[in-house]
Amino acid sequence: MTFSTHITDVPDEQVAITCEDVTISYGAFEAVKSVFLEVPRGKVTAFIGPSGCGKSTVLRCFNRMNDLIPSFSLKGRIIYEGQDLYAKAVDPVEVRRRIGMVFQRPNPFPKSIYENIAFGARINGYTGDMDELVERSLRRAAVWDECKDKLQESGYSLSGGQQQRLCIARTIATQPDVILMDEPCSALDPISTLKVEETMHELKKDFTIVIVTHNMQQAVRVSDMTAFYNAVAVEGGTGKVGYLVEFDETANIFNNPRQQATQEYVSGRFG
Amino acid sequence: MASSGSEGLYTLRHRPPSDKLVDQSFRFLVTALAALVAIILFAIFLVVTLDAREAIAKFGLGFLVNSTWNPSTENFGAFTAIYGTLLTSALALLLAIPLGVGTAIFLTENFIPSRYRTIIGNLVELLAAIPSVVLGLWAIFVLEPVLRPLLQLIHRLLGWIPFFSTMPTGPGVMPAVLILVIMVLPIITAISRDSLNQVPPDLRQAAYGVGATRWTSIFKVLLPAAISGIIGGVMLALGRALGETMAVTMIIGNSNNFTLSWFAPGNTISALLANQFGEADGLQVHALMYAALVLMIITFIVNVLAQWIVKRLSLKYS
């Protein structure tokens, strides 16, 4: 088995994040090996693949969320705006101000809806009209109608789907450059999912979005590019090692993939 | 691409150095505060040892087996107090363990509706909140006078046994033991109850399933499964009993004359400290510090042993 990957030829100024031979380990265990990837700017990129193949692991490296895990270590380079994110001098907090993240489970702060939005904006030194920003962010996250009458109530007073959109609003309120989403719809019902997807369509005009999803239809609906990851058992390894199988335009991945494994996965004939 | 119009509104896209400084300083501050625990612990050992070193030099290990404590001749030995500390704690635990574990079983079995059990459990925990000095006062004016006739009866009947060989006439070792029992019961009861509650119900069902009676399953299944927590609670109680000062000081009689009798006045290390520290000077202070060091070492060993046992046993059963 070779770790062959395809780098689509995206012109340099259109690349938001580049992975160069990225290998990620937790302690002695290599979770993901040798990823080469160029996330295009202003587009939606989807990560798909079986559970445990390292999608979240790679995604969380883009804004250094993995720094919180003590055993985590990374080899290779992740380049954002010409800067290696894992260079010594880089401040992870600054990285996260430009690369925001929406998590798998909705995690609003135990504060009012208004404060949930204002918190991040204030941290980023927002000097504009806060009321206006709150409204605009909630509108763009398609949750304004549900929230407008209870801005001072706790974020927990919303339903799960509304909470997730609140979290999206919270992220866009800080105006990041890139938004990372780790299975943002996995805790949502189909109607909320549809709303979040509409939100994404709306957002991609302004942001670069990377989304992890287990839902193929969703990948097809929202993404322009798709990266398929897989995991294989390696000799001498302590578990399955994830790797990037194929990265291409979404239409190509789903209609005529170059790799056998991709073909099997997208057509549902996967072990 | 973020719409460039509003980008300028975010003035802190780059963190100002002050922000980083606050972050770093906070990390440094909390690390230092945590380290303070270790420093205090170390300082306690250091201060007590330094202040004890003259007495250590003078009396050596003989301090531990010498039962004279005479400030006028400056001859100090802590045997009576050490013996008293170990004896009162041992007797108190001997009485408190069956009572506490029995109560814990009562509180986890369905003999009475759970509402009442919760109330009783809360009451027992309240007992732990009563200050020891108040228990001491109560012991002086209520417990000891009420108990005296009973102890006198025991003396008359069993006076030939050395432990009961003196006529109880007031403060003494036995009332101190009983007040210690009252003080450690809530610890043993509460921790044993929690440990028994944590035993998975399947275990009991398995025992009932093979025809075991209620008490067979308690003794053969529930107690062994909860033993790590119970022993942890007992060790905690032992640590508390060894170091308990006020109630004991007020009722033990503070006598440095060694006797085997449990009905005579006695002493413990902490009672010795509480009584004499205020008026002591010169070598007596150093001797008291030496006694404090002994107490610290004993409780330290008990506590470390407790942590070790709980860790070992909980690994085995979880």
Next chain:
Amino acid sequence: MPSPSADLFFRPGLLRNRGNQLLTIISCLCAVIVLIPLFCVIAYVLIKGIAVIRPQMFFELPPAPGMEGGGIANAFLGTIIVTALSCLFSIPVGIGGGIYLAEYGAGNRFSDFIRFGTNVLAGVPSIIAGVFIYGLVVATRLLFGNSYSAVAGGLALAVLMLPTIIKTTDEGLKLVPQELRWGSLGVGASKFVTTMKVVLPSAVAPIATGIVLAIARSAGETAPLIFTALFSPFWPEGIFKPIATMSVLVFNFAIMPYEAQITLAWAASFVLVFMILGMNLVARWISGLAKR
């Protein structure tokens, strides 16, 4: 006529059933025996306290030996001052240490060591805390030349409160879901802001509960005070002078041969128990608030 299933009937005479009943009775007896002293102590302190307490006691000083009347006003004030001082010392350190353990210490050796140290410190007898502060600041006159003082008493109590506060903070913070930290870091908040603005506020209830319980316990402590804060028959003269506290008052007056002093000892006990039970109720109320 014996039915075929007679063998399944409960036979009280069976050895097995006798034994079971006996053990059940024993366990009930245990519970009763445990409850008796509790009722006796609380009932006696309350009855005796209500019988002797007079409102003037909160405004008067204790009488000279052999005199009548008097009050516990200085001791009441002193208990509040010394307890407040101990909070001042122990709460910032305890919460800071707890924050370190829960937020910064994940998986490193140093935090394991500090956790161990916290447990050991929690097991240090209270009299040793008094001896330590005596040796450190009283005997050496470290505090601007003063020996016995309210501050020394507060320090001794703080040594006892510290491990409890660290543990409750550590455990309270660990209950905060990890996702909340991610959320805050994800919008670009620093670890400091995340901890202070998001994590700590979510854990206020358990931490406050633990701190109130720690205060309740330290308010009744005597052993660490008898040779640090000492006692004083007068009004508090400042935090660097010896000070009266209710717990030391009970200890000192209990063994005096004067009726007036013994009465005051009961009055002080009543006030202490009342205060401590009150604080326990407050703690329960706070933790109840959090569950809703």
